[in-house]
Amino acid sequence: MATTPLAESSAASGWQRRLANLIQPIVLLLPSGLWLTLLLVAPTLLILELSLIPGFRLGQPAGSYGLGNYLEVFQPVYLQVIGRSLGFAVGTTIVCLLLGFPVAYWIAIKAPKHWRNLLLVGFVLPLWTSSLLRAYAWITILRPSGLLNTVLELFGLPGQSWLNRSPAVLIGLTYSFLPYMVLILYASLEKLDRRLLEAAADLGATPQQSFWKITVPQTLPGIAAGGLLVFIASLGDFVVPELLGGASSMTVSRLIYNQFLGATRNWGLGSSFSMLLILAVSIAIALLLKYGDRSAARS
Amino acid sequence: MPPTNPRKFSRLSPSPRFSVARRRFLQTSAAAVSGIVLSNCARNLSNNTAPSAETSPTADGTTATDSKTLHVFSWANYTDDELLKNFKDQTGISVVVDTFDSNETMLAKMQAGGGRAYSIIFPSDYMVEQMIELNMLMPLDRSRLKGIDGLMPKWQNPVYDANNAHSVPAVWGTTGLIFDPQRVQEKVRGWDYVWNNVDSLSRRLTMINDVREVFGATLQYLGYSLNSTKPAEIEEAYNKLLEIKPAIAAFMTNGWEDQLASGDLQISMAYSQDAIVLMEESPNLQYIVPESGSSLWTDTMVIPKSAPNPDAAYEWINFMLEPENSAKLVERLKFATPNEAAFNRLSPEVKNNENLFPPQAILDKCEGIAPVPQDIADLYDRFWTQLTST
Numbered sequence: 001m002a003t004t005p006l007a008e009s010s011a012a013s014g015w016q017r018r019l020a021n022l023i024q025p026i027v028l029l030l031p032s033g034l035w036l037t038l039l040l041v042a043p044t045l046l047i048l049e050l051s052l053i054p055g056f057r058l059g060q061p062a063g064s065y066g067l068g069n070y071l072e073v074f075q076p077v078y079l080q081v082i083g084r085s086l087g088f089a090v091g092t093t094i095v096c097l098l099l100g101f102p103v104a105y106w107i108a109i110k111a112p113k114h115w116r117n118l119l120l121v122g123f124v125l126p127l128w129t130s131s132l133l134r135a136y137a138w139i140t141i142l143r144p145s146g147l148l149n150t151v152l153e154l155f156g157l158p159g160q161s162w163l164n165r166s167p168a169v170l171i172g173l174t175y176s177f178l179p180y181m182v183l184i185l186y187a188s189l190e191k192l193d194r195r196l197l198e199a200a201a202d203l204g205a206t207p208q209q210s211f212w213k214i215t216v217p218q219t220l221p222g223i224a225a226g227g228l229l230v231f232i233a234s235l236g237d238f239v240v241p242e243l244l245g246g247a248s249s250m251t252v253s254r255l256i257y258n259q260f261l262g263a264t265r266n267w268g269l270g271s272s273f274s275m276l277l278i279l280a281v282s283i284a285i286a287l288l289l290k291y292g293d294r295s296a297a298r299s
Numbered sequence: 300m301p302p303t304n305p306r307k308f309s310r311l312s313p314s315p316r317f318s319v320a321r322r323r324f325l326q327t328s329a330a331a332v333s334g335i336v337l338s339n340c341a342r343n344l345s346n347n348t349a350p351s352a353e354t355s356p357t358a359d360g361t362t363a364t365d366s367k368t369l370h371v372f373s374w375a376n377y378t379d380d381e382l383l384k385n386f387k388d389q390t391g392i393s394v395v396v397d398t399f400d401s402n403e404t405m406l407a408k409m410q411a412g413g414g415r416a417y418s419i420i421f422p423s424d425y426m427v428e429q430m431i432e433l434n435m436l437m438p439l440d441r442s443r444l445k446g447i448d449g450l451m452p453k454w455q456n457p458v459y460d461a462n463n464a465h466s467v468p469a470v471w472g473t474t475g476l477i478f479d480p481q482r483v484q485e486k487v488r489g490w491d492y493v494w495n496n497v498d499s500l501s502r503r504l505t506m507i508n509d510v511r512e513v514f515g516a517t518l519q520y521l522g523y524s525l526n527s528t529k530p531a532e533i534e535e536a537y538n539k540l541l542e543i544k545p546a547i548a549a550f551m552t553n554g555w556e557d558q559l560a561s562g563d564l565q566i567s568m569a570y571s572q573d574a575i576v577l578m579e580e581s582p583n584l585q586y587i588v589p590e591s592g593s594s595l596w597t598d599t600m601v602i603p604k605s606a607p608n609p610d611a612a613y614e615w616i617n618f619m620l621e622p623e624n625s626a627k628l629v630e631r632l633k634f635a636t637p638n639e640a641a642f643n644r645l646s647p648e649v650k651n652n653e654n655l656f657p658p659q660a661i662l663d664k665c666e667g668i669a670p671v672p673q674d675i676a677d678l679y680d681r682f683w684t685q686l687t688s689t
Contacts, residue, residue, distance in 0.1 A: 077688050080688065143561075246502065255688065264681075
């Protein structure tokens with residue numbers, strides 16, 4: 001008998017706790033949930049629907065559903081465009097890694113401690129200006145009578161004509177996304193366990209051995225994350241290829257723009273390209289989640 | 300089709316009109332989420348021919364609801380501060396001008412419902428025809444238009460809009476080649492030069508970023524009509540264009556100006572309007588209409604059915620038609636006016652500028668771009684995508 005009130009009160013508080021447990025996540029997740037649903041899920045579904053209507057054009061009667069748009073994607077000329085986009089993205093990722101790793105390594109490990117933040121800020125500084133401006137800056141540098149050729153001429157070297165060709169796109173993309181790579185690699189290198197390096201040195205490992213057997217494996221998650229970020233960003237970038245790529249470097253993002261707002265409007269085809277781009281990026285992320293984590297766990 | 304300033308990406312910058320688009324977008328998305336519209340969304344979009352003919356724009360909360368503001372959607376360089384000031388002094392209506400750089404961009408925006416604030420738009424000839432077909436334009440009340448009889452006879456009854464029932468011609472021009480005579484190998488008379496000098500031009504030629512202009516010029520070069528609807532001729536033009544692909548730096552309507560003036564580019568295909576603006580700064584440049592002919596374009600003023608302020612729109616059109624205002628504007632901005640009364644008031648220097656007002660012999664070789672049947676338009680589009688993708 002004496003225990004009943006106690007049991008009752010605990011039952012009540014248990015019910016309250018359960019309610020709180022229920023409400024808390026809803027309140028916390030509601031803003032982001034709404035945001036994602038309205039601005040990510042719904043538009044994506046809309047694009048998915050458009051992509052399933054062959055030849056859909058704004059203002060004209062829509063045809064019936066079909067896979068025509070996706071079949072059209074497999075024309076050689078479009079496959080070439082997709083291949084070129086992937087090439088740019090992979091190329092940018094590799095160049096960013098090769099350029100970014102030594103920089104991040106130097107800032108995180110070799111540079112004097114009180115300088116590190118300043119150096120990082122210096123590296124991130126270009127991100128404060130609009131990507132459009134930076135692309136225009138590269139036009140001034142790369143054009144035939146531009147800065148690059150003036151300098152090359154000064155040293156008696158042959159002039160380059162990279163503007164409006166693939167090299168210009170690769171340069172522009174690398175310049176745009178290198179800071180992200182450096183930031184992520186820095187974060188990862190900063191946490192490097194130095195005691196392992198000392199132990200390796202004690203046990204007779206050469207600097208080269210300890211770099212490949214200790215430093216690189218420990219920063220592998222950072223390399224994967226940085227690489228993926230650069231890959232995704234450069235795969236979808238529109239401004240750089242549009243401004244620096246010229247007439248013969250069509251990429252998927254430019255193609256999508258042209259289908260929606262350019263001279264040849266075919267929203268259906270543009271949507272199917274968008275869906276394929278989303279798919280490609282999703283696969284890349286899935287791969288990272290699967291293999292990125294495993295390598296992190298191993299190290 | 301014609302001019303814009305080099306702000307090619309102005310649409311990327313935030314501007315008041317985007318808030319309208321975003322609101323519309325949110326509405327659509329919200330409806331989509333609730334599952335009511337999703338299955339029909341694409342169809343709704345495609346049937347949305349007159350964006351807001353049936354709904355009152357005021358109910359939609361656009362920014363242009365008061366009668367003392369007029370929102371104008373125009374190509375760049377067709378208005379200036381002085382014009383807007385004079386208009387305000389005379390009518391008490393303040394004008395907000397937003398610019399677009401292609402007819403297609405403008406149309407897409409209007410169709411998506413993002414252009415409800417505008418009471419005046421400046422579409423080109425073929426786009427007027429398309430917008431009439433889409434039931435987007437308000438028929439003009441002739442009794443409210445003063446001075447429309449002052450138009451040159453050629454523009455009294457244009458092919459794209461019989462008797463100017465929906466549009467008032469505002470600016471016209473040609474499409475041609477601009478270059479520095481000192482930097483080219485031989486005298487440039489037309490497209491011959493480009494096909495004969497592909498090697499030396501190596502990525503130093505730009506062409507307008509417009510399928511019909513580029514194919515039209517090539518078709519004329521081959522001796523066909525700019526408005527060819529024969530698939531064999533269009534394919535021939537495509538193959539001909541592939542030959543000069545190595546010479547093309549980029550397809551750009553604007554943005555070539557600096558590089559042409561500095562010699563990084565040798566030749567640019569351009570609208571006469573843009574060429575004339577640049578030649579004011581760089582008199583060493585020369586503009587020609589190719590001897591095989593070119594397109595002759597007209598940009599017009601129209602009132603969309605969704606116009607929140609048609610009264611102010613009529614005031615604007617009448618103000619622009621007024622010979623004195625029009626002549627002064629032409630003197631300042633250097634464009635070709637179809638308004639005879641205004642033309643007569645121009646200074647001899649402007650009147651005799653053959654780039655602005657080409658002699659009849661050249662005009663005879665020019666054709667206006669006319670809409671083509673949908674299957675032919677698709678064919679043009681397919682070849683254009685292939686040309687720009689390879």
